[in-house]
Amino acid sequence: MGFGKWMAALAALGPPAPLQAAWNEVRAPHFIVYSQGSPDTVRRFVTDLERFDQAARKLLSYGDYEGDDPNPLTIFVVDNVDAIVKLCKGGEGKDKADKARADKACRYVAGFYDGRAEGSVAFVPRSAGGGSPLSLGAQTILFHEYAHHLLLANSLAVYPAWYVEGFAEFLSNVKLDRPGEVGIGLPAFSRAYSLFEQRPMPAREILTVNPSTLSPVDHVIFYGRAWLLTHYLSLGPSRKTELTEYLQAINKGEPNAEAAARIFGDFDVLDKELERYMRGKMPYLPVIVAPIPPERIRVRRLDPGEEALMPVRLQSKRMVDEETAPGVAEEARRLAAPWPSDPGAQIILAEAEYDAGNDDAAEAAADRALSANPAYGAAMIYKALAIMHRAEQANRHDDMVWRGARNWLLKANKIENDAAWPLILFYRSFIQQGSKPTPNAVAALERGVALVPQDDNVRMMLIGQYLRDRKIKEAKQLLSPLAFNPHAPPNNGARRLLDRINERGAEALSGWDMPAIETGPIELPPEKPEPKARK
Structure with missing residues (x-):
């Protein structure tokens, strides 16, 4: 599918769909996608996602499962x-200070990703950027x-x-217009404004720099300049081995x-090289990919109850807190009431009730889902x-x-067998009970x-277990990426723990509690966060 056809497919998924538009679920080897739009259009959309996955894995020499990924995105x-x-922002119900912080943190977010044991999620817009090649598109x-x-x-x-x-x-800057090929590393035209019109960040x-310390404008500049430096060190005419070194x-x-x-070496020299490279013709990498068998892309229109509860599902999957969860659960109850035999609707209700601390109601909803579908793993x-x-x-006791x-x-x-969440919960049950985890429980963790290394707090569970088992080398190996995580806050608990282990x-x-890792979702800012004068 060419770039123009790809954008046409996105356009067919929108413009913004009316509330009554049908929701589809598309299951593919590496993705589960929920979107409104025609089934055929969503199928083509997800097929190109699979082509991109195949190209990226080939480029990076990453392995793959023979069948479906047991923990898809x-x-x-x-x-x-x-x-x-x-x-x-996380929904309504926050106090004034929390709302102000959420407004500031989310004002310039165009999409975000969150890696979790129960299933990693990404939220992206159906339409973005106004269709201009110089805008940050969907x-x-x-x-x-x-x-x-x-x-x-x-x-x-x-x-x-x-x-x-x-x-x-x-x-993420790709070319999809040739059958059997995906081009990776195209010029980031969506970053042209920050690259050519904003200050040249050295x-x-x-x-x-720690990106969390940057202003909104400088944060956007950082994205463009980080892309330029990565592109130059990866595909530029010189410095072929320096990035790896x-x-x-x-x-x-x-x-x-x-x-x-x-x-x-000399950073001033590197800056001059980057400026010349930015203004010249940039190469990209053509990666050969195999066709995606049509039977690997399965499209299903959501059942009526599931569809009715999609607003709740979106907010629950974004995550709620003590203040917002009760309101989400109340809305879930209202929307699920007409659908007591719809397992999809009842599992959404079960999640909302559990998040709100309503254990009896959550179990009752899970039981209703199991009555309708006795093999429903999520209900279990x-x-x-x-x-x-x-x-x-x-x-x-x-x-x-x-x-x-x-x-x-x-x-x-x-x-x-390879779903990560029940394995992790099996281990966690011993911790919650106050019992020593069995060897089987540790193996499950x-x-x-291994299945979902993206969840930092689950990784911290295993680090704590390794420390209790005096497996220092294994603990430090797991901890290092968290200790140096660029999205971590300045007072990074993982970094403090690594220093303590070294001591x-x-x-x-x-005499020290394991820190919770609060990095939050990985967010992508749009190209022009606000109309400010050039610095």
Whole structure:
């Protein structure tokens, strides 16, 4: 499908769909996509996602499953960037200070990705950028978010902030107009404004800055310049080996600034090279791909109950908090009431009730879903979650209750052997009970982390277990990417824990609680965040 046809496919998914438009679910080897639009159009859209996945894996020498990925990326396609911003804010119910923080954090977000044990998700707009080749379009946003998913799923390496975002920008600018081929690394025309009209952020700053400290305008400039540096070091006429040398150096423990200065040399020279490269003709990489068999793309119109609860599903999957969860659960109850025998509707209700702390109601909804579909793995998981949470509050020492919860998780595991969430919950059940995890439980956690390394807090569970088992080398290997995560806040708990391990070894946890890792979703800003004068 050519670029023009690809954009036509996106246009056929929108303009913004009316509320009564049908929702489709598309299942493919690496994706589950929810979108409104005609089934044939959504099928073509997801086929190109699979072509992109194949090209990216081939380019990066990443392996693949023989069948479907047991932990695919779920993509929610919503109307436009305004809908993305609303979801990013997390719904209503926050106090004034929280709302102000959410407004500031989400004001310039065009799409976002969140890696989770229960299923990694991305939220992207159906339409974005107004159709101009110089705007940040829906295709680029989607491929940018998927690039993060791929990188996190296939590497334990430490990457600096500029490369994390520069690589995602590099991979997301693609060409799909030739059968059997995907072009990767095309010029990022959507970043032209920041590259040519904004201040030329110097290489020294790009290489060392923490993006969370930048203003909105400089944050956008950083994305464009990070793309340019990545493109030049990957495909430029010189410096062919320097990027690999630099990444290897920082993964061996050399400080980022020192490695950059040693390998890239005079930063003023590098800046001049980047300016010349930006104004010249840039190469791209043509990657040969095989056709996607039509039977691998399965389209299903959502059942009426599922469709009615899509607004709740979107907000629940974005995640809720103590303030917003009750309102979401109330809306879920109202919308699900006409659909007691619809398993899809009832599992959405179960999730909303569980998030709101209503364990009995969550279990009841899961039971209704199981009555309609006895082999529904998600319903088994939510039933187990409700039992576990209730037991943690009232029956922590009743071993029979915990065994009952674990039996539901084992049943879910039999349905999908490589689904990560029931494996991780099986381990977590011992922690919630206050019992020592069995060797089988630890093995389940290890397998879960291998399946979804994108979930930082699950990784921290395993790091804590390794420290308790005095497996220091394994703990540090898992911890390093979190300690140097460019999206982490300044007071990074993982970095503090790594320093403590280096000082105290296996005694690092003595008298110290494991930190929660609060990086939040990975967000992509649009090209022009606000009309400010050039700096």
